[in-house]
Amino acid sequence: MTAKKRVSTNTVPHASFSLIPWASFAFGSLLFGSVGSIFTAPAIPHWYRLLLKPPFNPPNWIFGPVWTILFLLMGTSAYLIYQQQKHQFRKHLASTHALTIYVLQFGFNMLWSFLFFGVNNLFLSVINIMILWGLILLMIYTFYKISKTAAYLLIPYLLWVSFASYLNIWIYFFNR
Numbered sequence: 001m002t003a004k005k006r007v008s009t010n011t012v013p014h015a016s017f018s019l020i021p022w023a024s025f026a027f028g029s030l031l032f033g034s035v036g037s038i039f040t041a042p043a044i045p046h047w048y049r050l051l052l053k054p055p056f057n058p059p060n061w062i063f064g065p066v067w068t069i070l071f072l073l074m075g076t077s078a079y080l081i082y083q084q085q086k087h088q089f090r091k092h093l094a095s096t097h098a099l100t101i102y103v104l105q106f107g108f109n110m111l112w113s114f115l116f117f118g119v120n121n122l123f124l125s126v127i128n129i130m131i132l133w134g135l136i137l138l139m140i141y142t143f144y145k146i147s148k149t150a151a152y153l154l155i156p157y158l159l160w161v162s163f164a165s166y167l168n169i170w171i172y173f174f175n176r
Contacts, residue, residue: 029075036113054170105135
């Protein structure tokens with residue numbers, strides 16, 4: 001007698017890696033993230049240079065490489081969530097919700113550069129970064145339900161924005 005193996009229909013097959021969609025998410029994140037540099041670059045040698053800075057303020061050159069890595073991690077994380085959409089309708093809805101949060105937090109990320117560097121509004125940039133921090137936390141929580149790996153890839157982003165919040169709040173209070 002041969003026994004048939006039962007295959008569970010409740011399991012989600014492992015998503016395979018696809019270079020083109022991954023590159024679209026990774027480099028799309030870099031592209032959208034670079035929008036902030038439109039406001040940042042001109043302000044560094046003039047307005048930003050004159051601000052009082054907090055202890056542990058990193059050198060200006062570190063921000064570019066850090067944000068490049070973070071945007072690539074964010075894009076990779078979003079790609080992993082996107083890959084889950086193919087497997088089950090329930091996963092599709094959860095992934096769509098998670099990617100909506102991703103886009104929303106990205107908007108607040110870009111808005112921060114405009115508020116802080118573009119119009120030099122330290123108060124609104126503090127409010128914005130607090131909202132951004134909450135959205136990142138929500139995004140990690142939402143991504144975790146779909147892909148633990150995708151959520152873990154966002155932890156460096158949360159840590160960096162936590163540090164940036166410290167910098168932003170300090171600069172606000174000591175440059176009013």
